[in-house]
Amino acid sequence: MSDRLSRMFARCAAENRAALGIFITASDPDVDTSQAILDHLPGAGADMIEFGMPFSDPMADGPAIQASSQRALRAGGSLARTVGMVRRFRDRDGTTPVVLMGYYNPIYSYGVARFLDEAAVAGVDGLIVVDLPPEEDEELCLPATRAGLPFVRLAAPTTRDSRLPAVLRNASGFIYHVSITGITGTRAVPTDLVRDAVARLKAHTDLPVGVGFGIRTPEQAAAVARVADAAIVGSAVVTAIAESLDADGRAGERTVPAVLELVGSLAGGVRDARR
């Protein structure tokens, strides 16, 4: 059961700061390196981990996360392996929330009930499934909520006010505001619009609001952290992984440190934002 998410948001609120959410794809660039990155993310400053479930056809993702998913699949990534990595992470970290993020087909293929059981036991704290809008809540959102796993809903710039109640109705955990009208990693976060977007959501919900898509730098993370409850960074992190690989696409000595250094600098941006 996930009180880890709400406790984490409460802890950050008490420190008067936003949380830093870091996205990586499970098994990118290989299972062991990915586990090492995952295990060290909290120490580097990540407050919450969006752990990507690799998928062959990531329709809402740009080139960086597409490539990350491909690397993970080539390395033998699978849904069962992703859940297993969370289980190992939980042996050493009992407080940092891990939210699985991805697409529905691997979960549907695995079997929703079996997946929810195993994810809860492994210590998963929530789900973000990009291709399940509220119109399809019977599929996974409601069963997950009944099983005690928060279903984090995405809200987009195209989500009109009239639709917000439907989007928020069965949401739990937090609300993930997609900052751009587009796919991941292709445009910079429009920091000037984020304040109003967060305020609009806050008028309709008491859940924390995280913002992602398009945050690359500590400065952008800080700008988002001033107005939202969490800043979430993905494409920049998996790009750091990609840039650290050798010519054959294998992880090197620099892979884990490169990611952790980037996370450290993003954490600095988030922590200083409201000073």
Place this chain on the structure above:
Amino acid sequence: MPATAATNTFRAGPDEDGHFGSFGGRYVAETLMPLILDVEAAWSQARSDPDFWSELRSYHVQYIGRPSPLYLASRLTEHFGGARLYFKRDELNHTGAHKINNVMGQALLARRMGKTRIIAETGAGQHGVATATACALFDMECEVFMGAEDVERQRPNVDRMRLLGAKVHPVTSGSATLKDAMNEALRYWVSTAETHFYIIGTVAGPHPYPQMVRDFQSVIGEETREQMLRAEGRLPDTLVACIGGGSNAMGLFYPFLDEPEITIYGVEAAGHGIDTDAHAASIAGGRPGVLHGNRTYLLQDDDGQITEAHSISAGLDYPGIGPEHSWLHETGRVQYVSATDTAALEAFALCSRLEGIIPALEPSHALAFLATIIGDLPKDHLVVMNMCGRGDKDLEAVLPRLDAMGLL
């Protein structure tokens, strides 16, 4: 409730959420969802507006060249020595395939919605050419996403699209074929949804596309019914069509679904063979899953990763199938069968030689399957095959193969 066999109609689907039994639906990212709902609202209004249909019908007659003939292929009939074989000649449509039937409908809908910028995905290039054509006619901007591999094997259609003023984006991600073109078109649409209309080329995608495309293609079956009544004084006994996503097939089948005495076959592409891993037969070799906005039969591995399809025919090279077909399969109303690359090539050559009709590789699959059953059907049995496209686009790819097979 969607139609089920028990309610005695196969024509009532989808339900208001776009489900055909357990298939269909709207599995898209939130960024797109409001726009999908806009399309649905505009479509449901247009669907019940007689003016919309009468405008579309005038384009059928004056621009597409409808009705297409129902032609008795007498030399092939004689060759097989069984049932009477009719071709529904949608290869004679302007632009050379059935795709334009759907495109004109969606382009008129886009215009009603005030959208002047159009996106399309294409496999064989026929849907891309049809979309580029409608955009030229209606003065709309046109961007077509096409797998890089298909750009190579369907060159003539790429040239046609460019000439018509469309911008062609070669897609290199994944297997660089139709599935990836659709991913990329959807990604682009997510970024441009406020301004662009996405004209999907087959009975797939999120609701309302499967229903909308089926309705636009149903003119094929409606004409066939009238024409067969005139020619033979009765309805056909057997219908056959090839299946990529399944739009030409739905168009032929839909008006006949509630005639229980009619046998209906959908022909998937068996590539190198159903028992290999190089085919595109989602029903024969796949299982239900969720991709491109709907639940349907998909080629996938044990982990739910979508696998690459293979077919010599770019138009059939897709790891999924429209959700209504999945439902028609599960209810048993339509039988889904397949034909290999080699069998399709033989049919391609045979039809050219005997009928003076060069078929596209896609309907060559339908003919290849027919060749395995038609000789055993009685001589007064009436078969209709959808000749949904012509083969000019395929010559470059097909001729060396036919040469090697000694069929030239």
